[in-house]
Amino acid sequence: MNKTVLPNISSLEKKIFNDPHLQKKFLEDGFLVLDDTIDEEGLAYLTSFFVQNKDKYGRKTYISTIELRDIEHRAKANELFKYVTKPVADKYLYNYKQFYGGYGVKLTTAEDSILGTHIDTTMVPYEGNRTGITMWIPLIDVDESNGCVHVVRGSHKYHRLPRAQRCSFPYEAFVDVIEKHYMEPVPVRRGQIFIMDQSLIHRSGPNNSEYVRVAAMGMFKPEEEKLVYYNRVSEDTEEDLDVYEVEDDFYLRHTLSTTPKEGVKTHLYKNDRKPYIWFDKKEIQA
Numbered sequence: 001m002n003k004t005v006l007p008n009i010s011s012l013e014k015k016i017f018n019d020p021h022l023q024k025k026f027l028e029d030g031f032l033v034l035d036d037t038i039d040e041e042g043l044a045y046l047t048s049f050f051v052q053n054k055d056k057y058g059r060k061t062y063i064s065t066i067e068l069r070d071i072e073h074r075a076k077a078n079e080l081f082k083y084v085t086k087p088v089a090d091k092y093l094y095n096y097k098q099f100y101g102g103y104g105v106k107l108t109t110a111e112d113s114i115l116g117t118h119i120d121t122t123m124v125p126y127e128g129n130r131t132g133i134t135m136w137i138p139l140i141d142v143d144e145s146n147g148c149v150h151v152v153r154g155s156h157k158y159h160r161l162p163r164a165q166r167c168s169f170p171y172e173a174f175v176d177v178i179e180k181h182y183m184e185p186v187p188v189r190r191g192q193i194f195i196m197d198q199s200l201i202h203r204s205g206p207n208n209s210e211y212v213r214v215a216a217m218g219m220f221k222p223e224e225e226k227l228v229y230y231n232r233v234s235e236d237t238e239e240d241l242d243v244y245e246v247e248d249d250f251y252l253r254h255t256l257s258t259t260p261k262e263g264v265k266t267h268l269y270k271n272d273r274k275p276y277i278w279f280d281k282k283e284i285q286a
């Protein structure tokens with residue numbers, strides 16, 4: 001595989017954060033852990049709503065609210081996330097709108113609870129003006145022992161290209177190298193706010209503790225941007241993706257990986273670009 005050029009990163013350079021220092025750091029790293037935390041009242045709401053609904057999340061592998069079929073629960077979880085995070089979103093983000101909120105849950109199932117290395121499905125278009133971001137707030141302290149997120153610092157610049165659900169990781173052939181040499185764990189305290197670019201390469205580790213690891217997680221789009229949904233044209237190819245323009249509440253009710261019953265199909269996207277390789281393969285193998 002030859003070295004290819006970096007995708008266009010101009011959408012990243014536009015204002016995301018109100019604070020210029022955070023903006024600069026986010027542009028460099030593709031993620032931030034704010035010093036700020038969600039207040040105790042908000043954490044108590046998020047925790048008690050999860051406890052009331054924990055049976056919906058009783059799966060051995062990692063599970064998030066967006067995967068559930070229970071639309072009513074998804075809508076309520078979203079409303080709660082929006083309510084609890086509004087003060088921090090208003091404080092830190094420049095003209096962003098939250099479009100999804102819920103939980104990411106790891107039972108105490110050790111290796112089975114790992115979420116493999118990936119780049120998130122594209123919901124905010126890369127051709128647009130600014131980038132989509134995810135806010136992640138653990139309800140207990142997290143580190144390597146109980147399934148914190150691990151990231152490849154700066155990797156949000158490498159593969160800013162549309163991806164549908166269940167598209168394979170573009171660097172699959174190098175995943176061992178990436179995990180060994182480039183991944184770093186991001187420990188986060190209970191209630192602290194971790195923010196990442198939706199094209200950052202990341203994973204989350206095993207929960208080896210005796211407690212369920214729950215994080216509240218939400219997604220935000222630039223106010224001026226329309227959401228998109230990419231759908232594989234067929235199971236046989238990852239190259240051809242139908243592109244739909246969808247409403248802001250689409251991800252609260254849609255079943256991922258299925259053809260949407262709503263939205264406007266705008267065009268066909270051909271996913272034929274080689275991933276940008278940022279490391280020297282020979283150096284790594286030596």
Ligand SMILES: O=C(O)CCC(=O)C(=O)O
Pocket residue numbers: 064104105115120147148149202203204215217
């Ligand atoms: O909650 C986690 O462990 C990670 C979530 C995540 O990486 C994702 O949803 O893309």
